[in-house]
Amino acid sequence: MSLLEVRQLSVRFPVRRGLFGGVRAWLRAVDRVDLEIQTGETVGLVGESGCGKSTLGRAILRLIEPADGQIIWKDTDITTLSGRELRQWRRQAQIIFQDPINSLDPRQTVGDAIGEALDVHKLAPNRRERQDRIAALMESVGLDPSRASDYPHEFSGGQRQRIGIARALAVQPDLIVCDEPVSALDVSIQAQIVNLLLDLQRTRGIAYLFIAHDLALVEHISRRVLVMYLGRVVESADATELLHHPLHPYTQALISAVPVLDPDSRRKRIILGGEVPSPINPPPGCAFHPRCPWAEPKCKSIAPALREVKQGHKAACHLITADNSTPGNPTATNT
Amino acid sequence: MRVFSLGSEKRAWDRFRANRAAVVSAWFVVLLALLTFFGPFAWPYEPNAISDLQFAAPSLSHWLGTDVHGRDMLARVLYGTRISLTVGAVGAGVSLVIGALWGAVAGYVGGRTDGIMMRIVDILYSLPSIIFVIVLITALNGLVERWQAMGLSAESAKTIQLIGLFGGLGLVSWLTMARIVRGQVLSLRNQPFVEASRALGAGHLHILRRHILPNVAGVVIVYLALTVPAVVLYESFLSYLGLGIQPPQASLGSLIAEGASQINPIRTYWWLIVFPACTLAGTLLALNFVGDGLRDALSPRSGQNKG
Numbered sequence: 001m002s003l004l005e006v007r008q009l010s011v012r013f014p015v016r017r018g019l020f021g022g023v024r025a026w027l028r029a030v031d032r033v034d035l036e037i038q039t040g041e042t043v044g045l046v047g048e049s050g051c052g053k054s055t056l057g058r059a060i061l062r063l064i065e066p067a068d069g070q071i072i073w074k075d076t077d078i079t080t081l082s083g084r085e086l087r088q089w090r091r092q093a094q095i096i097f098q099d100p101i102n103s104l105d106p107r108q109t110v111g112d113a114i115g116e117a118l119d120v121h122k123l124a125p126n127r128r129e130r131q132d133r134i135a136a137l138m139e140s141v142g143l144d145p146s147r148a149s150d151y152p153h154e155f156s157g158g159q160r161q162r163i164g165i166a167r168a169l170a171v172q173p174d175l176i177v178c179d180e181p182v183s184a185l186d187v188s189i190q191a192q193i194v195n196l197l198l199d200l201q202r203t204r205g206i207a208y209l210f211i212a213h214d215l216a217l218v219e220h221i222s223r224r225v226l227v228m229y230l231g232r233v234v235e236s237a238d239a240t241e242l243l244h245h246p247l248h249p250y251t252q253a254l255i256s257a258v259p260v261l262d263p264d265s266r267r268k269r270i271i272l273g274g275e276v277p278s279p280i281n282p283p284p285g286c287a288f289h290p291r292c293p294w295a296e297p298k299c300k301s302i303a304p305a306l307r308e309v310k311q312g313h314k315a316a317c318h319l320i321t322a323d324n325s326t327p328g329n330p331t332a333t334n335t
Numbered sequence: 336m337r338v339f340s341l342g343s344e345k346r347a348w349d350r351f352r353a354n355r356a357a358v359v360s361a362w363f364v365v366l367l368a369l370l371t372f373f374g375p376f377a378w379p380y381e382p383n384a385i386s387d388l389q390f391a392a393p394s395l396s397h398w399l400g401t402d403v404h405g406r407d408m409l410a411r412v413l414y415g416t417r418i419s420l421t422v423g424a425v426g427a428g429v430s431l432v433i434g435a436l437w438g439a440v441a442g443y444v445g446g447r448t449d450g451i452m453m454r455i456v457d458i459l460y461s462l463p464s465i466i467f468v469i470v471l472i473t474a475l476n477g478l479v480e481r482w483q484a485m486g487l488s489a490e491s492a493k494t495i496q497l498i499g500l501f502g503g504l505g506l507v508s509w510l511t512m513a514r515i516v517r518g519q520v521l522s523l524r525n526q527p528f529v530e531a532s533r534a535l536g537a538g539h540l541h542i543l544r545r546h547i548l549p550n551v552a553g554v555v556i557v558y559l560a561l562t563v564p565a566v567v568l569y570e571s572f573l574s575y576l577g578l579g580i581q582p583p584q585a586s587l588g589s590l591i592a593e594g595a596s597q598i599n600p601i602r603t604y605w606w607l608i609v610f611p612a613c614t615l616a617g618t619l620l621a622l623n624f625v626g627d628g629l630r631d632a633l634s635p636r637s638g639q640n641k642g
Contacts, residue, residue, distance in 0.1 A: 058530075061534055063530055063533060063534060086536075087536040087537075087538065088536065089536075090533075090534060090535060090536035091535075091536055093534075094534055094535070095530070095531065095534045097527040097530075097531065099527060102526050102527045102528065103527040103528055103531060104528055105526075105528040105532075105545075105546050105549075105550070106550070107549040107550055108528075108545070108546070108549075113528075116532060116535060116537070116545070117535045117536075120532075120535050120536050120537045120538075120541060121535075121536060164531070167531065167535070168531075170535075171535060171536075
């Protein structure tokens, strides 16, 4: 049984509201996405800004209401929960944010921020217990418990991110959605936070949905990776497989954009032209065709379905031939 | 935009103290308030005690002179200032309660509710508010007169009129407060820390109490401090027209009106108009300085450059 199974999840936002509240168009932020997370594993989610990866992460937590689809959490469909039931369920899945400044209330002490979950769910019977729990949580993320009465602005970016993690841990969740948790941090701090997350996973068996645009990082910590483009999953595979044998032209372009510290490297760079099209009015057929270097006529009219190309490797592209090669990666068969 | 934090509150306090005009004004307001509330105990004259000594110029026994009924002007100015300050504080309080609640609900609920609530504010904005208050108070006065004919005591009639004045002034000055609070709440609602709180399973009341209200408080305090002088001015204006405080009660506005009525070609009793007018001007100036000082000290933007 999976910890989390997302089936055909869609999120739409109304845009261009008319004078009297009439909705004239919809922005498809997430379009029929399937996703599965097992207990204690990390699933990576990559894509450009605005491709809907953060929206997907929030929709899974019901922080944004999905328009369609199911979210199965350990056999129960949580899209039907509401009110008290939903608030009770929220203990099981948490989120940590990209921006360590705005993710903490500037008027709340760090101890109160971490203890908020204990207050909401009445997990601590008395003040002493509450303080002990907060101190233990701060220690588990590498913070000095004596600073519990300090305010967020007195901490560095990395420390604030640790506070955010401690707050999420307070309810002992099974899943944490990490929404680009390190992209706002210095490179040296990034490694510390990533290692902290990995340690916590090892000791507590927490599953992560790790949202990022740094492919190298995602490959390092994830078992499986999903690539999103314009609200849709275009490719999903095991992390190493995806990095070394990408099949979708978009994934290939993303990987070729990862900088390599080797001046002799003679990699062929794929440079994508144009902009990401508007999700309000996505192009017909394959949404990627206006930027795809190998687009064929049928890409402009028929949307490719996400299909299993080989064991555990799915891609949505017309150009993948029967022998699993694509124009951008003709050697894909040699695996 | 960044919201300020409690630690920066100390910095804000330091900034306020560095603003000399604001500090002097704050002391002025505090001393004036103390004087109007405790002064009457030390001063031998009652504000409404009539004597034979009419139109006496300022002297050692009557520092600010006496008026047409021989009433001591210092006692009356103190009394009038007290009424004016009370009206200002209560009126601002009424505007705070209505405006903050209205704005918070509109901003937090959002969507169509927000649209409807803020359109109502827009419509009320477009009405000439002072005329609205005049109509309201005139109508209330008419009602009170009818009730008095039916056996209402003069004492409770006065109370009703006073409450009507407080309410009327508060009712017209909550609009800007609602807009300010709504804007703040709207931006706070989408902050990640509010989202985190929701993700933890917190309900709306918890989020409003623990996150939204503490973060809106600073801006609300600033605007409240600027609303008090505005209401004082409104009240003086109404009293000058004879609609606000009814004689023999006095406010700064009605005192100025009485003084103005005594101006004639033969003799000007300058002390009847100069002292209440100067008190009103000084109070308004000081209250505005305090409000400006608070805004400079607490405003979210000024907090940013000092990191």
